[in-house]
Amino acid sequence: MNDLGVHALVWTGDWTPEGARTAAARSREAGYDLVEISLHDPGIVDVKATREVLAAHELGVVCSRGLPFDSDVSSDDPATAARGEALLRQALRLTHDLGGHYFGGVLYGALGKYGHPPTAKGREHAVRALRRLAAEAEGLGVTLGLEVVNRYESNLVNTARQGLELIDEIGAANVLVHLDTYHMNIEEQDFSRPVRACGDRLGYVHIGESHRGYLGSGTVDFPAFFHALADIGYQGPITFESFSSAVIAPGLSHDLAVWRDLWSDGADLAAHARSYIAGQLKAAHARAAVV
Template identity: 40%
Template structure:
């Protein structure tokens, strides 16, 4: 049994809008993916019930992600962050989903000029424990995505996320890894996956330059060997970008023209993911699916 393969809406559109979202759902389905990852807007202007119908019509699943905006940077604005995260969980529930992942603990580009302090870590633990309880009542799993040092100072490695979640003692919050960020912050692609084990809930698959999978320097065999070792049961979700979407150039720092247009990039990357999953027998012994 093969794992489920997904693509972010950012493969097709720069941000969520009702019209753009429908287009992303249609393109994700027609390109052969099983899942579309919906990056929720911070405004929460998101008609979850309509999206649920659209997903059903096109025969794919929806998984939601979120990045906190600057005015909800959790260490500085815990109340605002808590409120927004709960609103996001309400949207996931209304859509019929069971997952919320991403940078649920910080705003990209918010820095203090110092490492994350113990007081900030305690704030993360308090807020995310409350949010996890709220999510549990809705049968939703949370996953925290560490991002590289140029985007945040709060959680930048798998080990830091695992240390935090171990202190929280909750069963519905885990780790979300992204191979782009791993390529910057981890010493290898095997160890963090094995260390996480069944706490790894979700995986962003992306090349070192955000381009076509297999054409950069991500050590894919090390990654897939690790996924096989832990019997990874979660989805493999593409998150790469094309400069052909002009609105993405600035936000994703695509300063050089992309070699591939969005459709070629998505389809070629999906073929690569399927090839590697088959090569390493990913999903063959998987028994758990979130």
């Protein structure tokens, strides 16, 4: 029912043609259906080469990115917010050119720790920018996903409820919630209620352990999360996301505070994750069928 994906940072720190070939080949070898590309450095992405390598390995693609503070779409400063909107529009068009139909991440602000709460003016800038972005995305056949992240990576959306409220303000049917179990483990009360609150407005899922290492070796309650997915009939992508200083992406790894070697063998990590996710899905759907 669900396409299973893997974040490219499991394999490579950049998306040069060589990095694309490596990530695509290894993602397919591990049994994944799609690969997620971070567009934090869009200038190095070769669209033609990427489309060719994805087609060769029969892989789908989704794209994501966050914004730097000097291009924060939720800034009080109109010029700063405008720079952020321009980066989002560039990434949206690149997603479409790569053949993707989903563009997500922290699209509503900078990716990093703020020293202050959000402001009404900044929120208004973000809402207006995302409303315009959603209209452009609709014309391209792209869905936007607002990733719910922890308090150290955003001051605007830290819970599923806050994500839904922001989407209500934007008022576009092609803007959905993106949940990530790593962030939920920090901010949510449990792993079930946020999923049910999103319902059919859940558009994308990141599976990550509490320490972003091997699944099942941390504190995330995966059975509760997958059972909730089954209960709402979620049929969207489920992507494994894990970071280690064994694979470094200049800039992005620092933004995400990737300081430790949580794993060194990406192939073993990804194969384990693919099997783990499939097992959780099977158990959750078996339980739902009985209930």
